[in-house]
Amino acid sequence: QSVLTQPPSVSGAPGQRVTISCTGSSSNIGAGFDVHWYQQVPGTVPKLLMYANNNRPSGVPDRFSGSKSGTSASLAISGLQAEDEADYYCQSYDSSLGGFVVFGGGTKLTVL
Amino acid sequence: QVHLQQSGPGLVKPSETLSLTCTVSGDSVSDYYWTWIRQPPGKGLEWIGNIYNNGNTKYNPSLKSRVTIEVDMSENQFSLKLTSVTPADTAVYFCAKDFGGWTMIRGVMTPYDYFDPWGPGARVTVSS
Numbered sequence: 001q002s003v004l005t006q007p008p009s010v011s012g013a014p015g016q017r018v019t020i021s022c023t024g025s026s027s028n029i030g031a032g033f034d035v036h037w038y039q040q041v042p043g044t045v046p047k048l049l050m051y052a053n054n055n056r057p058s059g060v061p062d063r064f065s066g067s068k069s070g071t072s073a074s075l076a077i078s079g080l081q082a083e084d085e086a087d088y089y090c091q092s093y094d095s096s097l098g099g100f101v102v103f104g105g106g107t108k109l110t111v112l
Numbered sequence: 113q114v115h116l117q118q119s120g121p122g123l124v125k126p127s128e129t130l131s132l133t134c135t136v137s138g139d140s141v142s143d144y145y146w147t148w149i150r151q152p153p154g155k156g157l158e159w160i161g162n163i164y165n166n167g168n169t170k171y172n173p174s175l176k177s178r179v180t181i182e183v184d185m186s187e188n189q190f191s192l193k194l195t196s197v198t199p200a201d202t203a204v205y206f207c208a209k210d211f212g213g214w215t216m217i218r219g220v221m222t223p224y225d226y227f228d229p230w231g232p233g234a235r236v237t238v239s240s
Contacts, residue, residue, distance in 0.1 A: 031217075032217035032218055033224065034215070038227075045206065046206070047230075048228035051228075052224070093222075093225065097173040099170070100159065100170065101172075101225050103156060105156045106157070
């Protein structure tokens with residue numbers, strides 16, 4: 001069981017907007033720790049997609065956006081494209097047990 | 113541009129020690145944080161631990177008793193050792209640059225870490 005909970009899968013048609021949720025608790029997202037997102041196309045290395053909740057690294061299209069509220073965070077992808085089909089992981093920090101990095105279980109995005 | 117290259121055996125026997133090395137080019141290991149992450153077959157990502165530029169380390173509590181991460185500044189590389197491995201440790205192991213630091217949240221200095229770039233990954237199988 002992952003400390004951060006993500007839906008196992010989401011889907012959308014090309015051009016549509018989808019959101020992926022990441023639900024934590026008072027010891028991680030709810031404590032104010034930043035949330036970061038990674039994209040992993042099957043068979044490839046994870047790539048940083050969003051850092052510090054809503055900041056896109058250079059080269060990431062502005063179709064991707066992030067938000068955080070309370071004990072949850074979300075990644076939104078607008079104008080879905082076939083190349084967006086991948087696994088998406090959220091990541092944060094948890095203050096329990098001395099503090100450590102935590103990942104969500106991952107969400108498989110299917111572009112229909 | 114930082115580049116990470118991983119090396120180490122792809123097969124480890126149960127009860128033995130898994131050892132991997134990540135060689136860094138384009139950055140000095142003494143200037144940044146560095147981390148190890150693994151991904152079991154068909155599963156999600158699990159953070160193993162990191163090492164700060166002052167040599168301090170932090171480990172995943174679930175692995176802490178078996179993990180050692182060290183830096184070799186002379187070779188500009190950092191390493192992972194995981195002892196007493198079992199088949200459950202079979203995974204692709206990634207090294208990554210860790211953009212770790214501290215930020216003020218609600219009046220409290222709070223740590224953060226995110227990872228970019230990642231090494232190519234090293235598939236390690238634990239089997240006799």
